[in-house]
Amino acid sequence: MNAELGSLELALRNRCAGGEKALVPYLTGGLGKWQECLAAAVDSGADALEVGIPFSDPVMDGPVIQEANQRALSVGATPLGVLNALSKLDVGVPIAVMTYYNIAFRFGLERFAAVLASCGVAAAILADLPLEEADPWVQAADAAGVETVLLAAPTASDERLGRICERSRGFVYGVGLLGVTGVRSSLAESATAIAARLKARTHKPVLVGVGVGTPEQAQQVCSVADGVVVGSAMVRCMLEHNDPIALGELVGKFRQSLSFAS
Amino acid sequence: MTEPQAGRFGDFGGRFVPETLVPACEELEAAFRSAWADAEFTNELNRLLADYAGRPSPITECKRLSEELGLRLLLKREDLNHTGSHKINNVLGQALLAVRMGKTRLVAETGAGQHGVATATAAALLGLECVVYMGEVDIARQALNVFRMKLLGAEVRAAVSGSRTLKDAINEAMRDWVATLQTSHYCLGSAMGPHPYPWMVRELHRVIGTEARAQCAALLGGDPDVVAACVGGGSNAIGIFSGFVDGDACLVGVEPAGGAAIGRGTPGVVHGSKSYLMQDEQGQVLEAESISAGLDYPGIGPEHAHLSAIGRARYECVQDWEVVAAFELLSRTEGIIPALEPAHALAWVKRDCASLAGKTVLVNMSGRGDKDVDQMMEHLGER
Numbered sequence: 001m002n003a004e005l006g007s008l009e010l011a012l013r014n015r016c017a018g019g020e021k022a023l024v025p026y027l028t029g030g031l032g033k034w035q036e037c038l039a040a041a042v043d044s045g046a047d048a049l050e051v052g053i054p055f056s057d058p059v060m061d062g063p064v065i066q067e068a069n070q071r072a073l074s075v076g077a078t079p080l081g082v083l084n085a086l087s088k089l090d091v092g093v094p095i096a097v098m099t100y101y102n103i104a105f106r107f108g109l110e111r112f113a114a115v116l117a118s119c120g121v122a123a124a125i126l127a128d129l130p131l132e133e134a135d136p137w138v139q140a141a142d143a144a145g146v147e148t149v150l151l152a153a154p155t156a157s158d159e160r161l162g163r164i165c166e167r168s169r170g171f172v173y174g175v176g177l178l179g180v181t182g183v184r185s186s187l188a189e190s191a192t193a194i195a196a197r198l199k200a201r202t203h204k205p206v207l208v209g210v211g212v213g214t215p216e217q218a219q220q221v222c223s224v225a226d227g228v229v230v231g232s233a234m235v236r237c238m239l240e241h242n243d244p245i246a247l248g249e250l251v252g253k254f255r256q257s258l259s260f261a262s
Numbered sequence: 263m264t265e266p267q268a269g270r271f272g273d274f275g276g277r278f279v280p281e282t283l284v285p286a287c288e289e290l291e292a293a294f295r296s297a298w299a300d301a302e303f304t305n306e307l308n309r310l311l312a313d314y315a316g317r318p319s320p321i322t323e324c325k326r327l328s329e330e331l332g333l334r335l336l337l338k339r340e341d342l343n344h345t346g347s348h349k350i351n352n353v354l355g356q357a358l359l360a361v362r363m364g365k366t367r368l369v370a371e372t373g374a375g376q377h378g379v380a381t382a383t384a385a386a387l388l389g390l391e392c393v394v395y396m397g398e399v400d401i402a403r404q405a406l407n408v409f410r411m412k413l414l415g416a417e418v419r420a421a422v423s424g425s426r427t428l429k430d431a432i433n434e435a436m437r438d439w440v441a442t443l444q445t446s447h448y449c450l451g452s453a454m455g456p457h458p459y460p461w462m463v464r465e466l467h468r469v470i471g472t473e474a475r476a477q478c479a480a481l482l483g484g485d486p487d488v489v490a491a492c493v494g495g496g497s498n499a500i501g502i503f504s505g506f507v508d509g510d511a512c513l514v515g516v517e518p519a520g521g522a523a524i525g526r527g528t529p530g531v532v533h534g535s536k537s538y539l540m541q542d543e544q545g546q547v548l549e550a551e552s553i554s555a556g557l558d559y560p561g562i563g564p565e566h567a568h569l570s571a572i573g574r575a576r577y578e579c580v581q582d583w584e585v586v587a588a589f590e591l592l593s594r595t596e597g598i599i600p601a602l603e604p605a606h607a608l609a610w611v612k613r614d615c616a617s618l619a620g621k622t623v624l625v626n627m628s629g630r631g632d633k634d635v636d637q638m639m640e641h642l643g644e645r
Contacts, residue, residue: 056424056546057532059436060280066423078544101278102531106545128531130284133276153282155443160285175282179441 006147008094008122008170012205021258022227026050028068030077032242040248045255053099060127062182064232087119096123113144123147123170154190165202176211183213195225215257222261269457274564277456286443291458327595331615337627347629349380355466357384360447367391367446371435373428374556375407377451382416392416395434397427425549452495453563456534471505490514491626492606494557498628513575521550523562524577537567553582554602584609601629
């Protein structure tokens with residue numbers, strides 16, 4: 001069965017097999033020393049990486065990732081530029097790109113899927129492509145061997161969550177709260193709630209992101225979830241320090257906190 | 263014009279939103295469908311449109327300007343509605359719907375401020391909390407409307423990202439809605455966005471076209487030759503077109519040259535639907551640039567994309583200087599100071615008057631120009 005799994009799901013399942021927790025940091029592509037930061041994240045214990053392809057209108061993102069998108073675009077980041085850089089990066093863990101549907105649509109869906117595959121990208125997350133609109137992209141991605149990670153939000157009915165789990169590849173991305181990406185002072189109750197609802201419906205890895213901003217919050221949500229996606233906290237570190245060492249230390253703190261989660 | 267199938271107008275439309283918003287869109291669709299079929303709801307809306315907004319709006323025959331242009335020019339006077347534009351039709355409907363859905367807060371975006379003022383007005387009328395997002399650039403050029411919104415009890419929040427205009431105000435409003443959807447209704451101001459908005463907003467503005475067709479029948483004995491309206495997102499245009507689309511009148515949407523989604527755009531997906539969009543080769547959305555804050559939008563409602571694709575409507579674009587000339591012309595010849603938005607439609611009529619010679623042209627006068635007087639005073643060097 002494992003032979004049919006994509007490399008992202010396989011890596012996450014391997015990590016979680018013995019009850020361990022998965023850590024997926026998110027960094028914005030094209031921003032400062034992002035490639036060195038990705039490598040540092042892996043050295044500090046990231047199981048996979050999520051790389052944002054900057055978009056002009058990131059409606060699912062809060063102020064930190066918006067700022068990162070704008071800065072990256074202002075220094076000339078392009079989807080192909082980010083993807084070419086990823087193709088040359090050998091970090092030893094699977095990479096998922098996160099962007100908005102218009103980037104893929106403008107490429108042409110088949111072409112975008114093919115470019116991802118040829119650049120060694122394992123998976124894609126399209127923040128504004130919900131289940132009902134996903135068919136054309138998912139078919140193109142499946143054909144190219146690219147895993148499409150779907151988001152599952154607290155607003156969804158159980159029946160809807162079931163359909164999302166069925167269709168998602170790589171992992172199921174539980175949205176931790178009602179809102180956009182960003183660090184909050186405490187973990188929303190909805191974060192563990194969505195993790196529990198998803199765990200009850202799928203054997204795929206369930207990772208929670210959006211509103212998971214500190215090692216303590218990551219540990220809390222991983223009392224239920226299989227792992228976390230940490231975005232704004234990582235990107236804020238990049239915006240403030242642009243330093244792979246600082247980023248690596250931050251990832252290390254999250255890694256350490258997860259070793260205490262069970 | 264019928265209901266879109268699965269939220270689509272031909273190849274355009276859809277519901278491209280973050281997963282969190284899908285159930286909210288579904289809830290809204292179901293609520294509107296039920297309200298729109300409920301006589302109690304439509305009677306209440308019609309009562310407000312009459313007693314509060316001042317409908318029906320008249321049609322004015324422009325004798326002097328018609329003579330000057332060599333055609334017969336009629337204006338559908340949406341500028342005479344309460345709050346000074348067509349926007350009130352949509353917001354009264356959506357605000358009543360919000361109450362019906364048990365929501366206590368309205369979120370809106372605004373460009374020129376007309377939709378923001380209309381939303382703040384409806385919120386005041388129905389006792390709802392109201393937050394309006396407005397681009398920082400637009401706040402500076404529409405100070406009067408910002409103050410009006412505050413007087414009406416609304417909170418105006420600046421959108422400081424991106425181009426800091428209408429498109430960014432929509433991004434901020436959507437981000438607010440994602441976080442507050444349990445208590446808030448997103449009162450979207452144009453016939454765009456995810457399904458059901460393009461359809462719902464058109465239905466709420468259908469009254470413009472329905473009235474206009476009956477008024478033309480009484481005045482002309484039939485439809486005009488041409489129906490023209492300005493298009494940003496396209497709500498006033500889709501409202502008046504809806505009255506004539508099943509007839510023979512030529513439908514013309516007029517875009518600003520700096521925000522011509524159909525004229526200069528390509529198919530794309532932003533703000534919830536697939537439509538035409540001004541974007542670069544990589545799919546980054548371009549910043550629109552127009553003298554009129556209300557039309558400063560790089561996209562267009564999906565039904566307009568469809569009407570263009572099937573050839574039922576055509577879309578022209580005009581330059582800012584032509585808009586200013588039309589703004590002055592209507593003021594001087596008819597004693598009507600138009601908003602800069604409908605001045606786009608007039609600018610096209612003026613430019614193409616030779617090919618329109620002898621024809622009857624109905625222009626949707628979507629708003630009055632009071633809000634633009636300050637900006638025009640500066641532009642025309644009067645200070």
